[in-house]
Every structure is written in C-alpha cells, then in structure tokens.
Amino acid sequence: MTNVKVLETPVRWHRILLPANPTAKPADLDAALKAGAWAAFTRAVGDMSAAAIVGAVARSGLRGRGSAGFPTGEKWRACALAKSDRRYVVVNAYQSDPAVLSDRVLLETNPYAVLEGAAIAAFTVGASEIIVAVRAEATDAIRVMEEAIAASEQRGFLGAEILGKKLEITASVKPLAGSYMLGEETVLLKGIEGRRGQPEQQPPHPATRGLFGKPTLVHHPQTFAAIPTIIADGPGGFAAIGSKASPGTVLVQLSGSVAQPGIAEVPLGTPLREIVDLAGGILSPHTLKALLVGGPSGGILPAEAIGTAYEYDALDKAGAHIGSGSIVVVDERSCVVDLAAVLTRFCADEACGKTIPCRIGLRRMAEIGARFCDGQPRGDEITRLTDLSADIVASRLCDHERRSTLPLLSVVRYFRDELDAHIVRNTCPAGVCQSLARPRAGAV
C-alpha cells in the first residue's frame, strides 16, 4: 500500500471520495456492499433512463477533476449522442505529477466507488468497455483494482449479463509507463492504443471520436468516484457541497515545508489557508513565502494569496490551477526564481515535441529562467518572457504548454522584487542561486 498519510479533516466536511474508515481489504466486496457499494448502479440500471442520469449529473454541477473543470454532464451528453456501434469509458488514473499519489490512494482504498461511477457512466452513454489506465509503478493500485473487477464480475455487477439484464459492460486495468504526457486525455488514448503518445487537435473531442476512433468518455477517477453519491443522494445534495460554481470535493496532496505532509479530501472553494492548516501549518521556525498550487506546471502564489478559494475559477484568476491536486508550501529558504526556472525546465523536458510553440517555446522560456538564476539576463528579458508565453498560450495544442508558462509568469506577477534583485542587483535574496552573490546582512 502506498506509504502516504491521509490527513484528518473537520467533521463537517463531507467525505465522498476517501472512506472515513479505511479497511485492510478494500477489494472485499461483501464489506463494500454492506457500506453501500453498487447500490447507486443497481438503482440507475433498474429505475433510471440514460437521459435521467445525464440530467442528474448535469444538475449536480459536477466538473471534471482533471484540471480543466469541464462540466461532466455535457461531456456525457456529447458521448451519448455521437453515432457509433461501440463506445469506451476510460478512467484516467495515470497521474503524471511525480510527487502526487492521491489517485493511487483513491484506487487502493475505494476501488468500488471509481468502478461503480465508471459503470454508471458506461450504462448511461452505452459503452461496453471500461479501461482503467494506471501507472505501471502503482502495483498496489493495479492489484486492488483487478481484485475489485474480478469480484464485481462474479456477482454480476460487471460482465456479459449485468443484474440479470441483457447488458454488457466489461472492465480491465491497463498499466502504462514511460511518459509524463500520458496524463493528457488524447495522449492517454494513444498510449492505450499502443502508439506514440502525442496529443490531438480538439475538437473532435474524445467524447465523439476517441479510442480507436470511437466515442470515448475519459474522466479522472475522482470524477467517477463522485457519481455514485450523485445518483444515491440526488443532484441537489451534491450541489450543496463545496462552492456554488464547482461543487463537490477533491483530493489535495500537501507537501513541502509543512509539519505533516499528506493527502486530504477538501470541498472545492475552501480557502488555501484552511487546507494548509490541515497539514499542521508551516514547519516551524520557518515563515511562509509562497504556495506552489497545481504541480510542476502550477502557479507560484505569494503568502498574501493564502485566502484564495481552492476552486477552478478563483485559482485561474490568481494564475494557478488545480492541476494534479498538489499544494507545495515554500518557505523563506527557497528562491522562487530558481524554483520557477527548474519547474519550467522540467515541463520543457517532458514536452512531447509535437508542436513548435511547446517544444521550442518552453525551452526558450527555461533558458530565460536559467539566465535569471545565473545572473546573466539579456536586455528586457521580462518583456520577452511575457511575449513568448502569450504566443505559446495562443498557439497551443494541449493544456501542457498553456499551464507550463504559469511558474515563470506567476513569479513575474507576484515576486517582482525578488526577480529584480536577480536581474538588476545580481543578488539572490534567498542565497540559493549559486552564481549570484548573497546580499550582505542588512542590505536591501
């Protein structure tokens, strides 16, 4: 089992994704059935029409948890309306961010919620195959998921004849490895097909033309895990959790300079301050300098932005995104310019190379960042940086290059003093950038 702590959350916060009392055998179907697993699926298949389910999901306001926040109901409608003889449902549990393990923990502790959500989706859009794409390194998650699928097939929740009806939904686990970009949905579909993983122009979205050219519903496992709750408790109950524009809960991984790193399930719209407090606050005796929200391609928010609500629109406005669901707390020992430069370098290295703005633009951005840290900026680098990132965002193919401009852009936006210290005064206030002088004590 993945060695990561699940943090305690206030009692008033809803637990939808992670079980309140994790069991030693998460794939034990009898125990799961007692806890209510597959009840929503039975109800959906027995009493509800596909249109009613899509309507319920749309009314619940659920948005895709894979960073873009696309309304789930619309995606289902598009997939159900696309004409085809075959459809697929893909659970995108690849989780490319190397530091984040929340999806692995979700699959390991609550496999039936994900599976049931995917099965409801498959029934609704008329798909006959569910593919759970998992990182090949996540061996425990793969094992638990395979056990859960086998047990469900035995009881007739999955398979050729479901609940005594003429309905076929099969499920399988697909381990994938070898590329950061596999987290992007069109790349993931290429990976499942066994091809070189490069994103495709959208539209056509995968919902109308996806895996093997057939309509494919691709969702994050946290999206699927919320579906049984929506069906069981009704869309109104779900819409009341979290913020109005983006209801529900998400998994957040807290790391960096905190007293107690770990994973927590938080309602969307919670201020960042409350989320950081779950991890015991900043590690003493240090002070909070910045928050890296969204993983390697996330935005670096200043300490003053700690009141920002953790939800799609507020984060977007602040120059960050939910991304991989990671919040890294940065203290005064780190240099944000250096951090942004190495993050951009990482994103540039992970680019698949299909489009020029991404392959060359991100590399040039990483080089500009490296010049800041080496104290060798060329004239008006900041204008060049902002121009370049505007071009990259405007001519992007997938979300990777759009998000990858965020680290350096957020430093330009929020940490201008520290950036100017590097450019104008050739000093690194944090003393991290080795080729620059550390400012004398007391110097500005």
Next chain:
Amino acid sequence: MNYVPGLGIAKGMALTLRRFFAPKATIQYPETAPDQAVRFRGRLQLLYDELGNVKCETCFQCAQACPVECIDMGGHDTKNRFYTHWGPAETYAERREESALRRSGRPVPDPEYIHFDPIDMVAAEEILEARDYDPRPMVGLLEEIQRAYGYLPVAVIKHVSHVTGAPYALVYGTATYYRHLRFEKPGRTVAVCRCTGCLIAGGGRIAKDLAAALHTEIGQSPAGKVALEELPAHIPGAASPLVTLNGKPQPNVTAAGAAAWGRSLAGKTVA
C-alpha cells in the same frame, strides 16, 4: 532541305507575342491561392537556424506523417546515440540488408554500425508470431521484446519493421518516445527525482551537477558510462531530494555534494 532561314526566330517571336497578348497571370499570393494539383505538397527542404546548424533533429515525425512514405531520414537521433537511415520498407528495401562490406566479414571501420551487430531473433520471432505480426499495439510489442532481451536491440527493431510492414520511423519513434524503453543493455544507472518536492529541495541543481560530472544529459546512456535518468515518480516515503543508484535511494547526496559524488562515480567507471 527543311532549313528556312529565320524560321527559328519567327517561331520564338510568335510564342513571345502570343504570351504578350495573353491575360497576365500574376497571382496575388497569399491573398489568392494559386491553382495547384491536389497532391502538390511543395518542395522538401531542410532549414538551418541562425547559427547554420540544420534544424532537423531526426524526430521522424515528417516520415511518419508522409502519406506516400517518400521521406527517408538519415542522421544521428535526438539523443545522439544512433545513426539511423531507413525509409519505408518497400522503397528502401536494400538498406535493410547489411552492406557488402559487412557481409564480407572484414571488420567494419565505421563505429556507427557497431549497434547493428547480429542478434538472435528467435525470441523476437516468437513474440511476433504470438501477436500475429500485428504492429498496431506497438508499445506492448516493444515492452515484450524489452522483457525478452533486457533492452531493444536496434537489429530487432529493424526486424520488427521488416516483418510487420510498419515503417521503421513508426517503430523507432514509438520506442524513443517512451522513457522506459531503452536501447542499451542496462548498466549503472543514476536516477534523479524531479517532483516538485525534490525540485524545491535542490533536485534541479543536483540534476544539473550530475549531468556535468557524468558528462551526459538526462535520458542519455552512452555505452560503458553511467546512465543518468529521471525517476518516473517519487518513491513514496523517501526523503527529498531523492537520487537513486541502480534503484537504491542515496540519502547522502545533497545539492552541495552532488557534483563530487557524480565525479567519484564517473571515476570508478573509467578505472
């Protein structure tokens, strides 16, 4: 005698005069698109950057995209490891055979061809047969071959392309894209974690220092030297910054000491 003095010039002038009175064909490109054959694709040309280096990095994307498979690539690959020179099987079949020089049994002076030493194809053939020579699930096929050989010998990739009919560019492009597929026998490998936590703890500088000390770059594994790789994910529970040697975490490697550690590793390999 059909020589008429002045006929040649008259013919020439007649053409000139005809053209002179014909409607002018100046096309206001790019406002007006010229009338071209449906399959016209322009001229293939390699572009150079401002420093005079050829911009092509042999990524094989144009060869993969070419509908008539007329593009043939030659040059060192992006990671500067192999000299590759194959187009599609039908067009360049002769290049799939070893050269006459090589068949003669004499030592080949060109070190580029060392990688293509004969390899026992039995294991690869078994895998291919079990998959009915279907090249479409390419990643799974390459993974199985890597499991059998420990790495992907170039000769086997060539063989896969030859017998399945998939263009070499497609097989090679897929194999280089996925990082867990490798072209060398696994040797000593240093892996650096570049997750956000490790980057804050100095992982970026460690990667830079190690690359300099080992005279390599992330993703490269030159023969006989220490390979430098990137960990696909942080090992749960391991401390940051995380550096592994042959899969074992090295907790003593810090941002300050990475360069010295790298140099000591590189030194041991030479000795």
